[in-house]
Amino acid sequence: MLSRVAEKMYWFGRYVERAENTARIINVNTNLIMDLPRVKHIWSSLIEITGCEQEFQNRFTVVDERNVIKFLLLDDFHSIKSAVSNARENARTSREIMPTEAWEGINELHLYIKNNGEQGLKRTGRHEFLSEVLSQCHQLTGLLAGSMSDDVAYNFIKLGRHLERADMTTRITDVGCLNLLDTTRIELQDYDNILWMNVLRSLNAYQMYRQNVQDRVNGEDVVDFLLKNRKFPRAVAHCLSEAQVCCDALPNEDQTLRSITHAIRTVDTDVIRLLTEHKLHNFIDDIQLDLADIHNTIAASWFSYKINEDVLDTAN
């Protein structure tokens, strides 16, 4: 498979996953705000999750619901709209690789957002809009699973998806915990239970968490579940071991496998004792550095070439 095409598949996987995750955090937090009308800074934490604080400030002066939602739904940086249109562009230029229905699916989602995006800005239409986005993302993922051969192309899509998912889980955990552990934000202490539930819901993890952890919802268990659980699909450890499986199906996988193994070891560190604001943040930083390293290794192994004698030797 051509490197250029592999790269497009990888980013297609990432962008579809990004669109889905962004839709979910907006949906969950819109619900949450109705329970916590006095807590204002929830909106700014959504921008923190995306890591686009600077871009947001360049564009808006006030951090309020209206602006944040506009930024996350329709702007050019980390919005659902931009993620879907990037995914579409990647699919468009590699249509001969994916099942035709997948192209049609992403195209339809793109058109839906273009035509109905405004509807998501107001609370009245938001739930319906986001549910449709989520459901179309799920359809697409399911369609690929059901109709695409488990070959090189599909493994690149999955690799992108799992890396993006692991990345989003670390971000949501990080920001969610910061809010809760920050003792200056005393007003939140009363809602501790609701907020931890919110972190779980942002990752669609609440139900699975309850089945897995018998105790009441508490910070240590939530962090442990989201980072280290091997079976929950959005837990970082699970995403990493899935990425490992994808690599096994690819040629030249050695370097990437090493970097994934390194990340798995990092995640395996005993978290519970680390759970203070400062330490946890550093810990998640470490994981994120590992994820960035995996991405770089992927790019170096498969997407870009330096022509040297070694490479030529293997080619002949």
Place this chain on the structure above:
Amino acid sequence: MDLKNYKIPPRVFDEMLTDKNRARPGLTALVNYLRKMKDADMTERSRKAEMAIRTMGITFTVYSEGENIDREWPFDIIPRAIHESEWRTIEKGLRQRLTALNLFITDIYNDEKIIKDKVVPRDLLRSSKDFRPECRGMNPLFNTWAHVCGSDLVRGSDGTMYVLEDNLRVPSGVSYMLENRNISKQILPELFERHDILPVDDYPTQLFDTLSSISPRPLDYPEVVVLTPGIYNSAYFEHSYLAQRMGAELVEGSDLVVAEDDCVYMKTVEGLSRVDVIYRRIDDLFLDPEVFNKDSTLGVPGLMRAWKKGNVALANAPGAGVADDKVVYTYVPDMIRYYLNEDPILPNVPSYMCSEPLHQKHVLQNLESLVVKPANESGGYGMYIGPRESKRRTAEMKRLIKANPRNYIAQPIIDLSTVPTYCDGAIEARHVDLRPFILSGSKSYITAGGLTRVALVRGSLVVNSSQGGGSKDTWILATPEQK
């Protein structure tokens, strides 16, 4: 459908009906079928064809209002039929023409015999935009330069098929020919029971075999790739379509690299992988920034070096376009006589070369009744159609011809033949042309028929899809009709 009011424009040959509205020989069954079809049925089938085109995603890209728009391929469901007996002669004519053209290209990049023997003036090449001095001394395998050619044929008022032009650079349209057949099989299946229609769908296999045959390495499975300028090219659909049907990689310039050993490699996830044959769908001047256009990002640095060393085959070969020039075109009948010692089977459209003083005088005096074409444009751009132009444009044209006579040829207006076409609820006569595709490699192959393009606007002679043209399925009928 009612054909009583079917009007054939004056002095025009209709391919299905005579001027008494009777079916032409062998087409009775087809005409009766159309006559019997209910209006509503016709509308329904036409709508189904549109739906099929939408779901199959058959598009072409037009550049309009500053952006690229993917449009659905315009298709008319009434087929255009040609008898096999006539077709065999056309085929022979095309084969003869291509043989002569390939000999001509080899000759002018090597011995220049045809120039030394004063059959073709030397000036002609010097002023041709597509003559590539870089190709001097090259002898591609089988002496074939134009591996894929699309020649445009038109039928005049007396029923004669003329060659209007030969496209030897990167002719497109063959994917639409294939898809048109797929659609008409879906929409008019019962007609295929009653007629014996020659198949067209072996084209991708034939193309692959032709390309494989010119591989510099004698392998069972040489690596053949299709080189596209990318998604924004108007023929991208076709590039991707042909790559898929041939099982070849669709590559962009940035996917390829010429290494120290002057061989071409593509960058894959498994490492660099050697490429043997490149079916390139980008123009000469963008092929290699080291030799041609320095700013081209579409091409591959070093590609010409690799080609000249014989490490990779390019189809069509660089420099093949020299025989595609509209002035060179006027010499093709002479080439056939010169190289093959045969009379041309297919006639050219009579042409006046503005560079010759006598011709130029005639052209300037009769401009209002002539078609003037720039020597080196495609897609119908820059064309001047005498009877339809304003006085201002005519004056401008006169000025242009005087300023640069080499750049223009003029032809009498050929009233292209018509074929019944379904337009807004009625069947009306619309003008058509025909583009068959000719493959040349270790052996040659000609599509059974080709792409029929139809000018959908009443009275219009412009069939280009970028300018309101549509298309029809083209049938070569093996037996006249079932009793």
